[in-house]
Amino acid sequence: MPIHTEAELTDVYRAHYEDVLRFVRRRAHSMNVDDIVGETFLAAWRRRRELPAHPRPWLFGVARNVMLNADRSARRQSALVVHIRQATEAGCHETAIDATAQVDRRIDLVAAWQSLTPADQEVLALHVWEELKARDAAMVLGCTRAAYAMRLTRAKRRLASRVRPAAPASPDLSPTH
Template identity: 35%
Template structure:
């Protein structure tokens, strides 16, 4: 039995999935990246849906293994690209949920006395509503890059590989998304003061 190298080693960074050991290499990729993919997806979707999308990601990777070109990017970026494309099928639900969360901002009934902990929780809920509303208002392309970097912990270059865009475009989209989010949070903070 062949031992599959751990993540960080060249065989899993840019594997040759067209060879006879493709199943073994893909199993190694699953071991190395399934948890991270699930974390990324479950931050954007319900955990059960994230489970399904991780499975679909690896089914799509298996089906498209002959199309994977190690020269274009790492296997990690390729897998996140597949996952992000699958996630786009659920984009309308995601945006609807974020908009509902933003609308619910401030509507929650406070059932305990307003002490420091409760005030902090209310502040956090207000910020969450602001962030959710801002994320919902971002262009899909900007939101995808931002969340790949923030939640999946990909570098902007890896996010570019995952989305099939030039690194400069990914950095520009990331900058725009961060700027809009930062400006919105600063505006909300000023309004509260």
Template identity: 40%
Template sequence: MDERGTRFTRLYDEYHRRVLAYALTHAEPHTAEDIAGETFLIAWRRLDEVNDPALPWLLAVARNLLHKQRDRGRRGRDLAARVRALASSGDLAAWDVAEHVVERETALAAVAALPERDLEVLALVNWHGLDTRQAARVMRCSGAAFAVRLHRARRRLARALEAAGDTPAAGDAADGSARASRPAAAPVAGKAAR
């Protein structure tokens, strides 16, 4: 195998599951598999443009493909339905914020109340483990703009948790003193996504 093939194989082996996990947060399983496959097809064609670390570049490609696939309004409704379906199916390894934050129903109600943009910002940092700079590349904005979006998303989540009836944890999240109070599924989902 040539150097290009070796580099692509290493890229695929390291990141395919994480790209697929990202796509699964936005699409049905069969669509997510197509998105992940197309993401790596684009990566193969544009391999010279893929920088280290490659995950932000790959997630940006997957995100663009998802945007082409579905209109924004429908995606928001579908995402809330998938969160509810995950909670009822018992397969919460992908996104069980309830076990890490608050009681399941309260957390799900708070998450479902968030706009899709907030969900994506929180997922990039807390689930996919990207830092602010990397997540900003995925969202195609500056690091400062992403930091503001993240701060606002966390604040809206804290208010949603408080409105759903979990005042103590929401208060912690609102003042930023307890990072465990936001939907930090990264320890569980991060391992599952890799």
């Protein structure tokens, strides 16, 4: 979908600005969001003749590269943790006992999330928060669909292993000597 005029870029901007803004807000410090989004659309203008027919994943990939190039991965991780904590605080409206259990589960989830590598966090975020299909998420990460699917499977396993308490070994499955 090569862009030849400023009006065509304006159409792409209007169609995808909110998505790119949300994408960046989840990953970057709030002071840097506008700069990252601006750089993303500046790159779209500079590479306007190379834009794919469906530019949303491409824009996400550009935004991601802008963040990585600026060495903001630590701030992105902090912003995601804040987002999870805010969701925890906003989600407690049940009875006190249920609310306490829910908070405990969410605290466990926050701790599990923080223990993941930034790469695992990114793969899970593209799947859960951005709701990208495997093909599109792979484009964002610059890998094949199969590689993305494997990374997602492994990240899900690592997160699940950190959230679920380790089950005691069954006497029937214990090694005998």
